[in-house]
Structures are given as C-alpha cells and as structure tokens.
Amino acid sequence: xxxxxxxxxxxxxxxxxxxxxxxxxxxxxxxxxxxxxxxxxxxxxxxxxxxxxxxxxxxxxxxxxxxxxxxxxxxxxxxxxxxxxxxxxxxxxxxxxxxxxxxxxxxxxxxxxxxxxxxxxxxxxxxxxxxxxxxxxxxxxxxxxxxxxxxxxxxxxxxxxxxxxxxxxxxxxxxxxxxxxxxxxxxxxxxxxxxxxxxxxxxxxxxxxxxxxxxxxxxxxxxxxxxxxxxxxxxxxxxxxxxxxxxxxxxxxxxxxxxxxxxxxxxxxxxxxxxxxxxxxxxxxxx
Numbered sequence: 001x002x003x004x005x006x007x008x009x010x011x012x013x014x015x016x017x018x019x020x021x022x023x024x025x026x027x028x029x030x031x032x033x034x035x036x037x038x039x040x041x042x043x044x045x046x047x048x049x050x051x052x053x054x055x056x057x058x059x060x061x062x063x064x065x066x067x068x069x070x071x072x073x074x075x076x077x078x079x080x081x082x083x084x085x086x087x088x089x090x091x092x093x094x095x096x097x098x099x100x101x102x103x104x105x106x107x108x109x110x111x112x113x114x115x116x117x118x119x120x121x122x123x124x125x126x127x128x129x130x131x132x133x134x135x136x137x138x139x140x141x142x143x144x145x146x147x148x149x150x151x152x153x154x155x156x157x158x159x160x161x162x163x164x165x166x167x168x169x170x171x172x173x174x175x176x177x178x179x180x181x182x183x184x185x186x187x188x189x190x191x192x193x194x195x196x197x198x199x200x201x202x203x204x205x206x207x208x209x210x211x212x213x214x215x216x217x218x219x220x221x222x223x224x225x226x227x228x229x230x231x232x233x234x235x236x237x238x239x240x241x242x243x244x245x246x247x248x249x250x251x252x253x254x255x256x257x258x259x260x261x262x263x264x265x266x267x268x269x270x271x272x273x274x275x276x277x278x279x280x281x282x283x284x285x286x287x
Contacts, residue, residue, distance in 0.1 A: 001046065001047075001080055001081070001246075001248060001250075002047045002048070002049060002077060002078045002079045002080060003041075003046065003047070003048050003049070003079065003080070003081050003082075003083065003243055003246065004048075004049045004050075004051070004074040004077075004079040004081070004082040004083070004199070005048060005049070005050045005051070005082070005083050005084070005085075005239055005243075006051050006052075006053050006070065006082060006083075006084040006085070006190070007050065007051070007052045007053060007085055008053050008054075008084065008085040008086045008087055008186060009054065009058070009086075009087040009224070009225075009228050011052065011085055011232055011235065011236070013052075014037040014039065014048075014050035015041065015048060015050065015236060015239065015240055015243075016041075016042070016240075017037070017038075017039025017040060017041055017048055017050070018039055018040045018041075018042070019039055019040050020037055020038065020039035021037075021038055021039070022035040022036065022037055022038075023035060023036050023038060023077075024036075025069075025072075025073035025076055025077070027068070027069045027072040027073055027076065028072070028276040029066065029068035029069040029072055029117070030066050030068075030069045031066060031069055032051060032066055032069045032070045032073045033051060033052060033053055033054060033055045033060055033065060033066055033069075033070055034051060034052050034055050034056050036049050036050065036051050036073055036074075036077065037049070037050040037051075038050075038077070041240075041243050041244070042244070044243070044244055046243060048243060049074060049077050049079055051070055051073070051074070053065060053070070053084075053186060053190075061163065061164050062162070062163040062164055062185035062186050063110075063112050063113065063162060063163060063164065065186065067113070067114075067189050067190050067193055068114065068117060068189075068193060070190075071190065071193040071194055071196075071197050071199070072117070072197070072279070072280075074197070074199065075197045075199060075279055075280065076279060079199055080199060080200065080255065081136060081199065081200045081201075081246065081250070081252075082194055082199050082200070082201045082202075083136075083140065083202060083203070083204070083239050083242055083243070084190065084201065084202070084203035084204075085203060085204055085205070085206065085235045085239070086158070086184050086186060086187065086203050086204075086205040086206070087184065087205070087206055087208045087224060087227075087228045087231070088101065088158065088182035088183060088184040088205040088206070088207055088208065089166070089167075089172075089182060089183045089184070089207070089208065089209045089210065089211035089219060090181075090182055090207045090209065090210050090211065091159075091172070091175050091176045091180050091181055091182060091183060091211060091213065092176070092181060093214075095153065095181060095182065095207055096207065096210075097207050097208055097209060097210075097227045097230075098150060098151070098206075098207060098227070098230065098231065098234075099150065099151045099152070099153065099206075099207040100144050100148065100150045100151070100152045100153070100204055100205070100206055100207075100231070100234060100235070100238065101152075101153045101156050101158075101181060101182050101204075101205045101207065102132075102137055102140050102141045102144065102152070102153070102154055102155070102156075102202065102203070102204055102205070103132060103137075103155065103156045103157060103158040103181065103182065103187075103203065103205060104130065104131075104132050104134065104137050104154075104155040104156065105131065105132075105155075105156070105157040105158070106131045106132075106157065106158050106159075106160060106187050106188060106191060107157055107158070107159040107160070107178075107180060108160055108188045109159055109160060109161045109162065110160055110161065110162045110188050110189075111162050112162060113162075113188065113189050114189065115188065115189035115192045115193070116189075116192070116193070116196060117193065117196050117197070117277060117280055118196070118277060120270070120272075120273045120276075121264065121268070121269050121270040121273040122262065122264045122269045122273050122274075122277060122281075123262075123263040123264050124196065124258070124261050124262050124263065124281070125261050125263055126192070126195055126196055126257065126258070126261050127257070127261070128191075128192055128195060131187075131191045131192065131195070132191060132201060132202045132203065133200040133201055133202055133252040133253070133254045134252075134253075135200065135250070135251075135252045135253075136200045136201065136202035136252060137154065137155070137202045138154070139202075139242055139245070139246060139250070140202045140203075140204055140238065140242050141154035142245075143238050143239075143241035143242035143245060144204060144234075144238040144241075146241055146245075147234075147237040147238050147240065147241035148234040148237050148238060149234075150231075150234045153181070156180075156181030156182065157178075157179075157180040157181050157182075158180075158181070158182050158183070158184055158187045158203075158205065159175050159178075159180045159182070159183045159184075160183075160184060160185060160186070160187040160188040161183060161184075161185055162185070163185035164185070166211070166212065166219050167183060167211055167212055168212070169212050169213065172211045172212045172213040173213050175211075175213075176213050182205055182207065183211050184205065187203070191203075194254070195254055195257050196257075196258070196280065197280055198254060198255050198256065198257050198258055198280075199254065199255075200250075200252035200254045200255060201254065204235055204238050204239065206227075206228065206231030206232075206234065206235050207227070207231075208223065208224045208227035208228050208231065209223050209224055209227065258280070258281060258284055259284070262281060262284055262285070266285040266286075269285070
C-alpha cells in the first residue's frame with residue numbers, strides 16, 4: 001500500500017519521512033504541481049508520497065492547478081489512498097476558525113476546470129454520489145479525534161468556488177441558506193479525478209475564517225494565512241495518525257469504481273486515446 005498526501009494552503013513540506021527521494025513524474029496531462037517526495041513513514045515502513053497542491057512556493061492558482069497531472073502521478077506511483085488537506089471558510093457559527101471538518105459531500109460552483117481524464121473518443125460515466133470515500137472519511141475523522149485537541153466534525157458539505165477571489169456577501173449568504181458547511185477552492189476536480197483513478201480519497205479541512213456572511217466580518221488573506229498556520233499542526237497530526245493506523249487490507253468501494261462505467265466499446269476508442277488512459281482503464285478494456 002502506498003498512501004498519498006496532498007498538502008493544501010500552509011502545508012508545503014512532507015511529513016517526517018525517512019529514506020526520502022524526489023521524483024519528477026511524466027504524465028499525459030503535463031507536469032504535477034511539484035516533484036513528488038516519497039519516503040517511509042516512521043516505524044511502519046509504509047510508503048508515503050507527498051505533493052504540495054499549490055507548488056512548493058504556492059505559485060499556482062486554484063483554477064490553473066494541474067489536478068489531472070497530480071492525481072495521475074499518484075496513480076502511476078501505485079497510490080491506493082489519498083489523504084488531502086484544505087483551508088476553508090466556515091458557513092456556520094458553530095464551526096469557528098480552528099475547527100477541523102472531514103466533509104462527505106461537495107457542491108461544485110467552479111466554471112473553468114476540466115474534471116475528467118476521459119473524452120477524445122472514450123466516454124466514462126462515473127457515479128459520484130459519495131465524492132469522498134466513506135470508509136476513508138470515517139478513518140480520517142477517528143484519526144483527528146485521537147491525535148488532536150481540535151473540535152472535529154465528521155461530514156458536511158464543502159462548496160467549491162472558482163476563486164481566486166473570495167465570495168461576495170450575496171454568494172456567502174446563499175451558501176449558508178442551503179445549509180452547507182464550508183467553502184473552499186480546491187475540492188473540485190481533485191475528488192472527482194481521484195474517483196476516476198480508483199483511488200480512495202478524503203480530506204481534512206481546517207477552518208480559517210467565517211467567509212463574509214458574518215456581520216462586520218471581511219475575510220482577508222492575512223487572516224486566512226495566520227489561521228492556516230495555526231491549523232497546520234493539527235492537520236499534520238491527523239494525517240500522521242491516519243497513516244499509522246490505516247489497516248493494510250483497507251478496501252474502499254472507490255477501488256473498483258470504474259467497473260461498468262465505460263460507455264464506449266473498446267474497439268471504437270482511438271489508439272492515441274487508449275494509450276493515454278491505459279493506466280486508468282486498461283484492465284477493463286482488455287477484459
């Protein structure tokens with residue numbers, strides 16, 4: 001089992017890994033956000049691959065992140081589970097900055113992102129009813145409760161906006177009225193692509209602010225960065241505990257999620273397309 005960790009805002013360095021190496025992974029979808037750091041996690045001997053989502057110097061905008069290259073690189077490395085982190089704004093009074101949320105739902109408000117590996121001669125209709133692997137959501141929530149003193153919420157809806165601008169007040173109030181929990185910019189298409197790659201995926205989201213719905217509150221980059229730094233230790237402890245305690249035989253429905261989803265006959269898929277997606281669907285096309 002190889003576990004991937006995608007670090008969000010404020011997390012640009014790998015966990016305490018031993019015997020590390022950096023690999024630059026070639027993908028059909030361009031270069032990942034940064035070289036992938038790979039190493040052994042403590043006395044578990046478990047291999048972990050780390051990638052800072054925005055690059056090592058946070059030089060990539062949420063819209064233009066190489067989401068497909070990032071997930072494909074993990075797939076190429078044999079990653080079976082991805083633990084991610086996000087910095088998010090709270091849409092509820094009872095989720096103040098410092099709270100950790102392990103969401104189980106996403107509402108997509110993005111506009112300019114490619115959310116699939118497929119197309120160009122192959123159509124795949126992937127169910128995404130549960131965008132985060134429920135089995136991994138449970139495990140990550142338990143890990144947060146064991147490893148930190150933070151308030152932890154299991155479940156909730158993450159509304160993903162395009163960014164890089166924050167919400168308008170009208171948008172923020174609308175999200176609140178829907179009963180959604182947190183707002184961020186990077187859950188989509190990351191979660192969707194992980195599912196297409198048959199990788200179990202879940203995230204721990206650290207609340208940094210109240211977005212702009214709260215009276216007399218205007219979210220600022222300074223506030224977000226300060227609270228993201230404060231959340232960093234709790235998030236890292238959560239991920240470390242989740243890695244340490246994940247059973248070797250941990251299976252998720254996501255690991256076979258492509259079964260029955262390919263709508264195009266194998267002999268009708270162009271050769272170039274088949275080569276591009278072979279790592280993802282080759283086993284199904286060869287059956």
